[in-house]
Amino acid sequence: MTDLGELGLSSYEEKVYRTLLVTGAATATDVSDASGVPKGRIYDVLNSLKSRQLVHTQAVDPTRYVAEQPSTVVDRLLAERTAELQQEWARYRDVANSVRSNLLPTLPADGSIWLGTLGSEEMQTALEEHTRTATHSVHATVGPPYESAPWKPLKQEVNAFFDGAQPDVSVSLLVSEQVLETVPETLFDVPEEHAAEVRIRVLPEIPVSFDVIDQTITTIDIPHPQMSADRIGVVAVNDSNVVDEFERQFQELWDEGVPLPE
Known part of the structure; x- marks a missing residue:
């Protein structure tokens, strides 16, 4: 041509x-x-x-x-x-x-699933190792299934969570009022050696428990299909778009939270 x-x-x-x-x-x-x-x-x-x-x-x-x-x-x-x-x-x-x-809205995000019930040994180990990967910040919400569960499994996971935290990491926790009503007041007393800074705020309600590590990975609790006081596992996602969205949601919730009374 x-x-x-x-x-x-x-x-x-x-x-x-x-x-x-x-x-x-x-x-x-x-x-x-x-x-x-x-x-x-x-x-x-x-x-x-x-x-x-x-x-x-x-x-x-x-x-x-x-x-x-x-x-x-x-x-x-x-x-x-x-x-x-x-x-x-x-x-x-x-x-x-x-x-x-006419297609799926997005491709499946990169990630993995940890199966484990609330307070189980495998979940404690996974949670400790997960927190240990943090180099500067951990942002976490504590809502269901902890609100309906006995306080002992929650204590086991809180201990595992902080056992994995490095001394120079800043930890921010958002806790629902219902969780505070069902656990001992000392549950979130954290020794100084666990983290450089631990901040805790309270919200009347938290729809889902999740965390964001260093703004690079997030984990979300998967509710148990038959038991409100338990989870079936945790999904970990490192897709940047998903992580950014959960970090944004955490910051919005954090701004609404009230500092935990000392």
């Missing part, structure tokens, strides 16, 4: 236009003879070029056709192609939106 063909001229249109550049003003018959475009097609081709403002006519008898300046023709052809491509882009965008709406 020629360059003019790339810009949208048919082979006949290109032949006629190039012929007119050489001949100057010419009748349709002259253009047909000089270009080799059949007489049965010459008027269709000339009229097409005229409608696109690539040639113009002189008011004489017989009508003569004149080619527009090449720079003008190239600009007009480029404008046509640009408009066509914009229309194609809009069409493909609509198709993509339609396809997207």
Whole structure:
């Protein structure tokens, strides 16, 4: 395909236009003879070029056709192609939106699942190792299933949580009022050697328990399908979009929380 063909001229249109550049003003018959475009097609081709403002006519008898300046023709052809491509882009965008709406909203996030009931040895070990990965911050909410559970499993997991915390890590805990009502007041008393800073705030209600480590990984408790006082496990996610969303949610909840009375 020629360059003019790339810009949208048919082979006949290109032949006629190039012929007119050489001949100057010419009748349709002259253009047909000089270009080799059949007489049965010459008027269709000339009229097409005229409608696109690539040639113009002189008011004489017989009508003569004149080619527009090449720079003008190239600009007009480029404008046509640009408009066509914009229309194609809009069409493909609509198709993509339609396809997207019929598929899953996002791909599954990178992560893993730790199976383990509340206070179990495997969950204590997993929780301690998880907290140990923190290098500067741990943000955590404490709500269900701890609200309905005996305080002993909660104590075991709180101990495992802080056993894993490094001395230079800052820990921020959001605890629901219902949790505080069902556990000893000393449950969240934390020795100074466990973390550089431990802040605790209270909210009337926390819908789900989760944590965010160093703003790079989050874990979310999976409620047990049959027992409100237990969990079936914890899902750990390191997809940055998911982690950022949970960190944002934590900060909003934190702003609403009230500091735990000393």
